[in-house]
Amino acid sequence: MGIRKNIKTKTIDQASEPTLKRLPVYILHLQELESKGAQYVSAPAMASVLEFDSTQIVKDLSVTGIKGKPKVGYNVTELRQTIEEYLGFNKKNEAFLVGAGKLGQALLSYHELQGFGIKIIAAFDVDEDKIDTQYGNTPILHIEKLGALAERLEVNIGILTTPNSVAQSTAEAMVKSGIKAIWNLTPIKLKLPNNIIVQDTSMYANVAVLLKKHHSSEKGESN
Amino acid sequence: MGIRKNIKTKTIDQASEPTLKRLPVYILHLQELESKGAQYVSAPAMASVLEFDSTQIVKDLSVTGIKGKPKVGYNVTELRQTIEEYLGFNKKNEAFLVGAGKLGQALLSYHELQGFGIKIIAAFDVDEDKIDTQYGNTPILHIEKLGALAERLEVNIGILTTPNSVAQSTAEAMVKSGIKAIWNLTPIKLKLPNNIIVQDTSMYANVAVLLKKHHSSEKGESN
DNA sequence: TCTAAATAAAGATTTTATTCTTTATTACTT
């Protein structure tokens, strides 16, 4: 019969940021497998397709608490659902978008985001031409209404796509309105209270890495 | 007189990716300082504004080869120019954008990118309604013309903003056309030859990190 | 001209993430 360990592994949480960023990649891959009718998938099989290290995949997936079976792998659908649940993609993540410029409009059109947890229910701006119009199905409102609406609708996720010059002040207004988590798509480093979650997605940062690597490789450096 | 060390520090290159991503933040901050007429700035002064560690700033800046003066700091304009030069922002980085959907259009409108090194000179799509029109000042062409044009204009930077389903095949076509560096804004993990530089900017990855941190903090976890 | 304060720069330490190695489990095969 053997000895059964009774020690519960309880370090379920606290996944690293690189791990969190890889999890959506797994979801997309699993969705593709599902569409092909696959029932099970092993970590090495995923590794060869995604070109990750297979033990890293096992580690990444383990943060969700899911268990795979040796010789079989993971149940594809169960795995996808478990990751989605872990990331909170299946929760009602309603968000406000502030700054309805080009980038903001792109995100308003980017309906795939809904499948990945975020639903933008209103946008805010100061441009009178945009205010009280709709973009897609999303109303664009004057930014003054942010506070009252955030409270009434209990929205606490904000997406920041304003011009750089007003990014900091707008973010502060969002916090004052009860926004707890901000997805910052401006390149500005926001200074906000510690309890506010800020996720930066700077186009500039990515351009910088791309160009430097590109120019370095042109000069024949060893990558 | 003292002993003057004659050993040249030659590890000028090979900045880490986190460092490369911070460099544009410094540029933005320096631009602001310049607009206020500041002549010099010290690493600790920048640190207090940007909320970075000051020694990290010194380390980051040192990859460009610039030297600061004790008690004075760095010359603001010289520092900005040196970083821009290091990242290749002042070079002629002409790029093609492939996939003129919403996200692609947002980038076409995002003229600030020019100040950060990237100039999109043409966009490509398969949608007949878009082909041979212009978006802003940028022509949208049929994707079949990519190869010939890339060769003629010697463009080797590509921006990928297609639907996920065609991301891989489009990327392969770009590589065949002579594109050497791809800024991948799809969430797909591209499988391309090793000599091709790929920089991923996945919205999903960032949403994943944001939501997980948000939900974890709601549950009262220690950040 | 000398002293002291400020700061850059280099080195060491700590932390974090990835990769490698070992162990144990499970299903398939004979």
Place this chain on the structure above:
DNA sequence: AAGTAATAAAGAATAAAATCTTTATTTAGA
């Protein structure tokens, strides 16, 4: 039913990055 091959899971080692510490430089002020 037993052995074997495949694989997950846990742990160890390695690599990388951030932070901390020390040293040396230099300019401003006495």
